[in-house]
Amino acid sequence: MPETLNRSSEFLRRVMATETGKKLARCFACGTCSSGCPVHAQKPEFDPRKIIRMTLLGLEDNLLKSKEIWMCSTCYTCRERCPQEVGCAEIIIELRNIAAEMGYTPEAFKMQMEALRKFGRVYEIEDFDNKKRAKMGLSELETKARIEPLIPEKEER
Ligand code: SF4
Ligand code: SF4
Structure with a gap:
């Protein structure tokens, strides 16, 4: 075959x-x-x-x-x-x-994964986001805060 x-x-x-x-x-x-x-x-x-x-x-x-x-x-x-x-x-x-x-994950998804690992969100909160939140009457979120990873780093075998 x-x-x-x-x-x-x-x-x-x-x-x-x-x-x-x-x-x-x-x-x-x-x-x-x-x-x-x-x-x-x-x-x-x-x-x-x-x-x-x-x-x-x-x-x-x-x-x-x-x-x-x-x-x-x-x-x-x-x-x-x-x-x-x-x-x-x-x-x-x-x-x-x-x-x-097989390593074919698109770059954009890898970046989202990395942001999720680092910040607990798929994107980093900036001042710009907080201004938009304030306009909508929402509370301010911490910017660039290192939140404990929700997903542990993959252990090396
Ligand atoms: S709906 Fe899509 S997956 Fe389902 S039988 Fe039809 S073509 Fe196939
Ligand atoms: S976008 Fe929705 S409807 Fe389209 S393939 Fe994905 S799950 Fe199915």
């Missing part, structure tokens, strides 16, 4: 081993997920049906290196509407997990 086919099979096996992945083969490409997806409505290049199809075809590299898998807002509309209960949202999360393990 050619190596690429072996690799693709391995990738598909991993996705299908997850609780949601077990239902992946149920997809009959009806497109209900895409038609109800709010991200697809704004950015047609993001297409959950296409992502499911590409996964079933084992197109690992095209999926894991794509920016599309990071565009899902995890609203779960597709999951609610899929007649086959495929669960596109969870499949996309699993694809992200694999992509992250």
